[in-house]
Amino acid sequence: MFRSYPPVLCLIALNVLQAAGLGGVVAFGQTAPPAAPPGVIPAQVPVTPGLRVFDASLVDTTVDPCDNFYRFSCNGWFKRNPLPADQVAYGRFTELFEVNRLHLKQILEAAAAPAAAGSANPNPRSANEQKIGDEYASCMDTATVNKLGLTPLQPELDRIAAIKTAAELPALLAHLHSIGVNAFFGMGSSQDFDDSSSVISFYNSGGLGLPERDYYTRTDAKSEEQRQQYVAHVRTMFTLAGEAEAQAAKDAATVLAIETRLAKASLTITEQRDPQNLNHPTDVASFSKELTHFSLGDYVAAAHAPAAGKVNDTEPKFFAEFNSLLGDTPIKQIKVYLRWHLLHAYSATSLPESFDHENWNFYAHILNGAERQQERWKRCTSRVDLELGEALGQVYVAKYFPPEEKQRTLEMTLAIEQAMEKDIAALDWMSAATKAMAKDKLHAVMNKIGYPDKWRDYTTLRIVRGDALGNGMRAHQFEVARDLAKIGKPVDKGEWQMTPPTVNAYYDPQMNNVNFPAGYLQPPFFSGKEDDAANYGDMGSTIGHELTHGFDDQGRQFDKDGNLKNWWTKDDELNFNDRADCMVKQYDAIEAVPGVHLNGKLTLGENLADLGGLWLAWLAWLDKAEAAHLDMNAKTDGYTPEQRFWIAYAQQWCTQTRPEQLRSQAQGDPHAPDEYRTNTVLTDLPEFAKSFSCKQTAAMVAPKPCRVW
Ligand SMILES: [Zn+2]
Numbered sequence: 001m002f003r004s005y006p007p008v009l010c011l012i013a014l015n016v017l018q019a020a021g022l023g024g025v026v027a028f029g030q031t032a033p034p035a036a037p038p039g040v041i042p043a044q045v046p047v048t049p050g051l052r053v054f055d056a057s058l059v060d061t062t063v064d065p066c067d068n069f070y071r072f073s074c075n076g077w078f079k080r081n082p083l084p085a086d087q088v089a090y091g092r093f094t095e096l097f098e099v100n101r102l103h104l105k106q107i108l109e110a111a112a113a114p115a116a117a118g119s120a121n122p123n124p125r126s127a128n129e130q131k132i133g134d135e136y137a138s139c140m141d142t143a144t145v146n147k148l149g150l151t152p153l154q155p156e157l158d159r160i161a162a163i164k165t166a167a168e169l170p171a172l173l174a175h176l177h178s179i180g181v182n183a184f185f186g187m188g189s190s191q192d193f194d195d196s197s198s199v200i201s202f203y204n205s206g207g208l209g210l211p212e213r214d215y216y217t218r219t220d221a222k223s224e225e226q227r228q229q230y231v232a233h234v235r236t237m238f239t240l241a242g243e244a245e246a247q248a249a250k251d252a253a254t255v256l257a258i259e260t261r262l263a264k265a266s267l268t269i270t271e272q273r274d275p276q277n278l279n280h281p282t283d284v285a286s287f288s289k290e291l292t293h294f295s296l297g298d299y300v301a302a303a304h305a306p307a308a309g310k311v312n313d314t315e316p317k318f319f320a321e322f323n324s325l326l327g328d329t330p331i332k333q334i335k336v337y338l339r340w341h342l343l344h345a346y347s348a349t350s351l352p353e354s355f356d357h358e359n360w361n362f363y364a365h366i367l368n369g370a371e372r373q374q375e376r377w378k379r380c381t382s383r384v385d386l387e388l389g390e391a392l393g394q395v396y397v398a399k400y401f402p403p404e405e406k407q408r409t410l411e412m413t414l415a416i417e418q419a420m421e422k423d424i425a426a427l428d429w430m431s432a433a434t435k436a437m438a439k440d441k442l443h444a445v446m447n448k449i450g451y452p453d454k455w456r457d458y459t460t461l462r463i464v465r466g467d468a469l470g471n472g473m474r475a476h477q478f479e480v481a482r483d484l485a486k487i488g489k490p491v492d493k494g495e496w497q498m499t500p501p502t503v504n505a506y507y508d509p510q511m512n513n514v515n516f517p518a519g520y521l522q523p524p525f526f527s528g529k530e531d532d533a534a535n536y537g538d539m540g541s542t543i544g545h546e547l548t549h550g551f552d553d554q555g556r557q558f559d560k561d562g563n564l565k566n567w568w569t570k571d572d573e574l575n576f577n578d579r580a581d582c583m584v585k586q587y588d589a590i591e592a593v594p595g596v597h598l599n600g601k602l603t604l605g606e607n608l609a610d611l612g613g614l615w616l617a618w619l620a621w622l623d624k625a626e627a628a629h630l631d632m633n634a635k636t637d638g639y640t641p642e643q644r645f646w647i648a649y650a651q652q653w654c655t656q657t658r659p660e661q662l663r664s665q666a667q668g669d670p671h672a673p674d675e676y677r678t679n680t681v682l683t684d685l686p687e688f689a690k691s692f693s694c695k696q697t698a699a700m701v702a703p704k705p706c707r708v709w
Helices: 070-081 094-118 128-141 142-147 151-162 166-178 221-240 246-267 283-288 294-304 317-326 332-346 353-366 376-387 389-400 402-426 430-442 469-484 532-549 570-588 604-627 641-651 657-670 673-685 684-689
Strands: 089-093 185-192 197-205 281-283 310-313 445-449 507-508 513-517 591-593 654-656
Touching: 070 641, 070 673, 089 094, 094 128, 094 376, 094 389, 128 376, 128 389, 128 469, 142 353, 142 469, 151 166, 151 332, 151 469, 166 332, 166 469, 185 317, 185 469, 221 246, 221 332, 221 353, 246 317, 246 332, 281 283, 281 641, 283 294, 283 310, 310 332, 310 513, 310 570, 332 353, 332 604, 376 402, 376 469, 402 430, 402 445, 402 513, 507 532, 513 532, 513 570, 532 604, 532 641, 570 604, 570 673, 591 657, 604 641, 641 673, 641 684, 654 657, 654 673
Parallel strands: 197 310, 445 513
Antiparallel strands: 089 654, 185 197, 281 310, 507 513
16 A cells, blocks of 8 residues: 555554454545435434543542552543453543444444345435445455455456566556555655645555564564564465465565565664655656666556656665565566465455454454454444545534534634644743744644545445455555546645544644544543533643644644745754653653563654643643633542543543553554553643642652653
């Protein structure tokens, strides 16, 4: 799957889908014109899950809040919520995700039903209902998927088998990329780093079957073991596809050898966080000259991408190695590698259950510790959300997202933006010149809440009941074509990178916008029935988090229009780096699992956003409380308003995590584990310690607090 420069996904680990065993690749999806209310889906009262933003019953009063605030705030939740066998981590976000998923299931079952009942149904489905319903039904129909076996994939396997020379590779690769196969590299559209008003092609490193490059290079015993387990997994997939044992073993070794070369030439995920490292503008002609063993012209022609013009070779070292690899690797081995990635792309829910289970076993069970595979309906619901997200999301929003929620979120966002403006003005380490630029950037932030103003049109995507694999391929082709069609056109700032039911949020540095999907804007993160202390401590801190991303170590490098352009004075930049360095050291020192420390540089942007975001929410809430003459000594449920603000912040992070998942997260996720997103952040805020009268020597008070924003 192509990877454009990623927006900052803020709340949930990026490997959740992979950990859930969806693995492989799935396209984002969309649908039809404005909002005709769906015909066959019954109106329904939203399910009230009984989740609260501030919940005193979750607090464990036997724990000293100055000793471990996370345990103090969350122990009650932990007792009530043992980690389900099918989850690798289970917290408030997954709690809400599961509620949303039940809602989506009801929508999908209703949309799938008419066809099942036969053609005489009196309520014809809308075009979107046909697509989401038939895709869900196809995914759920394991009898057909099992019966068909590898047959639907055979034309693709044949296509790989048929090539005789490396000269045929570019066209084949363009086709494989169009159906979502992550072979060698990715190509997609993105805003030009130097001119955010222009959309160009980005060529990205890719082609790995393990989660990221360091899985191939680490030398500790656990990592060695994981690589052996990976080779065993690839071997099993080949045998399931009909290869003899000995051949499958040989082929699996070939896959690891090729991927290891690609991995070693790729930037680390920490290096990839710096956009300067990924900005290497060139043009098709010059880039072609670098790739002496690969005809870029043939590739772009087959991909229907522009044959000329500016492109970004994001990782020149990677593409040099890709070129060498093609020059010295027999075509037979290249074909083995491509076959593996084709099987991998379609193993989850499109191929027979033996493939599906083997895929789960490696990615969810071995790498992340899941004990049981998620039920099929859960995975099929997630699949439709990924492939047809705005078709499904349109129905979801109509049923479960009241317009007043959008208004409330907007009001809170504006209040927090005001707090940020005051905070910038008060900074003692930044010059007036840089402050003026920061304010301009803040004023230019676009707030997007709930769902797109204009829904994606899926008219040309054909979904056929009973053809799970074909639907998956067409969904990819639809998404890739949609993405490439953006090249050379004006930027669509209304586009969303997340679907409406998603329980998450993001900041996009090139768009300079914050995005809060409808799925997130509900309890336990926000409730119109609860007071400001709870809502600002929880969702307010997330709004502040997203805004702060515009000014973190990545975001601060982009100007108000989303161009990668330095607007800082030299001194201010040095001051920023000094302060950021305090946080790098603070998180580097945390040993998340025995032998594995957090990566302070990798997690810097998220940690900065957590600390800055909570601080902004606090400032905004204090202003509101003062305006409302709130009695700061009046206790509710045994806690002052200040204490309830902090507890609500902490309770959003209550999460049970398997040790395997914790290890994956510590090694590769830009987010620190939730315990540190609570405790470490709070130790840096003396205001927190004051609210609970913590002594200077308490564990929840940092001897030398860090502070950037
Ligand atoms: Zn974030």
